[in-house]
Amino acid sequence: MNYLTNRELIESGQHSKSIFYEWLKGAKERKKRTIPLIPEEVAINAIDVILNYPHFGGVKGQTYMIYHRLGYIPRHTYQKLKKSVGRIVFQQAYRKNLLPHPSVYEHERPHAKNEIWAEDFTKVTVLGFTYSVALLADVFSNKYLGCSAQATESSELVEEPVEMALEQNNHVGPQKFLLSDNGSQYTSDNHGKLLAKHDIIQKHIPACRPQYNGSIECGMRNFKSIFYNLFSQNDFKKVIEKNLTSTDKKKKVLKMLTVSVNESIEILNTEIPSAVLGGVTPNDIYTGCAEVKKKSNEEYLKKQQIKEKVNSWSKSKYDLIKEIFNKKNLSNKELLIKHYFFQKRPLRRICKLPTEVWTN
Helix, strand or coil: CCCCCHHHHHHHHCCCHHHHHHHHHCHHHCCCCCCCCCCHHHHHHHHHHHHHCCCCCHHHHHHHHHHCCCCCCCHHHHHHHHHHHHHHHHHHHHHCCCCCCCCCCCCCCCCCCCCEEEEEEEEEEECCEEEEEEEEEECCCCCEEEEEEECCCCHHHHHHHHHHHHHHCCCCCCCCEEEECCCCCCCCHHHHHHHHHCCCCEEECCCCCHHHHHHHHHHHHHHHHHHHHHHCCCCCHHHHCCCCCHHHHHHHHHHHHHHHHHHHHHHHHHCCCECCCCCECHHHHHCCHHHHHHHHHHHHHHHHHHCCCCCCCCCCHHHHHHHHHHHHCCCHHHHHHHHHCCCCCHHHHHHCCCHHHHHC
């Protein structure tokens, strides 16, 4: 059996199965498919159903439309329309200043690189052993500046990424602060002394609010997906076949794990483009971001010119939604209730609305 290289695995993992099979067989063997276009009347009816019943999911919304003979719409298309409706409801509610102001702590957002750093750690299990991996990233560019892997959750686990980040940044910490959660490793005296030594201000997110440290939380998920793919390609026979004790075997696996962690960080920083960064890699933010964007835009324009032209609606989905909004003449109360039905726990959100909203 021929094993794919790391690069091929990563590139193929970014595409769907159909594109992956097309890549294996060759682009010329696959027939071009026309983009399916639903009737404009069905789209208008679907938007009307979503506005009247925003709590309906894709399957319930389709059932309602079929039962009332309003037409049929594919599930994925229905979900896209629902997202567009929710976005415009939010825009209308925001322009009318209906949303209550947040009363909980909201951390600052960076406007340039090396303003805010974020740190966190996670656990990975390989060959029956569990290890801890700590990461430190720049929030603006999503670039990983430091990493470490150990068998225990000691203070050294979270200190090593900080030292690696300082070494990359000429021994200068973030301009604003370092964002951490309330784990015992990040609130320990040793960690505090290390940060104080380099004049780094540390801020902690509120308890049970991981979304305030979302950049590193989402980064952990991306890191794990790459790490497990890389680690699975290691040769385990050298570790398993020898008659080693459990402690020695755990140390050997840790060395292999450390190599895979470093490779995963290198791939995330230099090879995988991020949609949040405009289709460039985190490393491109530090070096030649403008040039990379220019090349990607040129390639995109060339691909768009090659594509066949297909029929479209007389109006965009945003114009259709806005037309229905104008016909409905929704009040502030109705508009905000519909907006919250697109969020999690809608009834709880509606009950917490301020009195000013209900009187308007």
